Amino acid sequence: DSGVTQTPKHLITATGQRVTLRCSPRSGDLSVYWYQQSLDQGLQFLIQYYNGEERAKGNILERFSAQQFPDLHSELNLSSLELGDSALYFCASGTGVSGNTIYFGEGSWLTVV
Amino acid sequence: AQSVTQLGGHVSVSEGALVLLRCNYSSSVPPYLFWYVQYPNQGLQLLLKYTSAATLVKGINGFEAEFKKSETSFHLTKPSAHMSDAAEYFCAVSNAGGTSYGKLTFGQGTILTVHP
Numbered sequence A: 001d002s003g004v005t006q007t008p009k010h011l012i013t014a015t016g017q018r019v020t021l022r023c024s025p026r027s028g029d030l031s032v033y034w035y036q037q038s039l040d041q042g043l044q045f046l047i048q049y050y051n052g053e054e055r056a057k058g059n060i061l062e063r064f065s066a067q068q069f070p071d072l073h074s075e076l077n078l079s080s081l082e083l084g085d086s087a088l089y090f091c092a093s094g095t096g097v098s099g100n101t102i103y104f105g106e107g108s109w110l111t112v113v
Numbered sequence B: 001a002q003s004v005t006q007l008g009g010h011v012s013v014s015e016g017a018l019v020l021l022r023c024n025y026s027s028s029v030p031p032y033l034f035w036y037v038q039y040p041n042q043g044l045q046l047l048l049k050y051t052s053a054a055t056l057v058k059g060i061n062g063f064e065a066e067f068k069k070s071e072t073s074f075h076l077t078k079p080s081a082h083m084s085d086a087a088e089y090f091c092a093v094s095n096a097g098g099t100s101y102g103k104l105t106f107g108q109g110t111i112l113t114v115h116p
Helices: none
Strands: A005-007 A010-013 A019-024 A031-038 A042-050 A053-057 A064-068 A074-078 A087-094 A108-112 B002-005 B010-014 B019-021 B024-027 B031-038 B044-050 B056-058 B064-068 B073-078 B087-095 B110-115
Touching: A005 A087, A010 A019, A019 A087, A019 A108, A031 A074, A042 A064, A042 A074, A074 A087, B002 B087, B010 B019, B019 B110, B024 B031, B024 B073, B024 B087, B031 B064, B031 B073, B044 B056, B044 B064, B044 B073, B073 B087
Parallel strands: A010 A108, B010 B110
Antiparallel strands: A005 A019, A019 A074, A031 A042, A031 A087, A042 A053, A064 A074, A087 A108, B002 B024, B019 B073, B031 B044, B031 B087, B056 B064, B064 B073, B087 B110
C-alpha cells in the first residue's frame, strides 16, 4: 500500500459525459501528479500541483482540468469524453523535494462507451 | 527535453537466470532515473532510483541498476529471476531539481516473463 488513495477504482461512462477522479495523497505530501496510461500512448504525465498551485503541465487535453484543495486532495475532471479517453489514470504524490520518492496510487480505470 | 527508450518490449527468462532490462535516456540536464514495476491490475511500485549519489543503485526484491553517464544508460538487473518477478517494468527520467521534479517521462515498458 503506497498510501495514495484513488477513487473510483473503475468507472464506465458514455461518450460526451463528464467524470471526476479523486486522489488523496500520502500524509505529509504536498505534491500531487496525474498520469494517464493507455495502450497506444503509454504512461504520460498530465499535470502537477504543489500545495494547491499548478506547478507543471504535460500533455493534458483542454477538456481535462484538475485542482488541488486546501486539504491537499486533488481531483481530475474529464469532460466531453471520447472513446480514446479510456485509460488508467494514476495519481502520484511526493513531498516536492527533489530526490524524494514519488508514490503512485492504484489508479482509476475509465472506460468510455 | 527528456526521453526514455526501453529496448525489448518483452523479455523472457528461466527461473534462476539473470534478468537484464535495458533503459537508455536522453536529458539536457542531470537526470534523476527510476525503475518502477507494475503487477497486473496494480499501481506502480518503485524498485529503485538514482539521484546523483552512488552510480550503482540497489533496490527492492534483489534488483539493482547502474547509472552510466557515458552510455546514457540505466539498465536494471537481477542475478536470479523468481517467478514472482513476472510483471511490467518501466524506466523513467526526471529533471534533477527544480519545480518540475516528479514530472516523470516513462519508457514504453518491458514485460518480463519468467519460465519455470
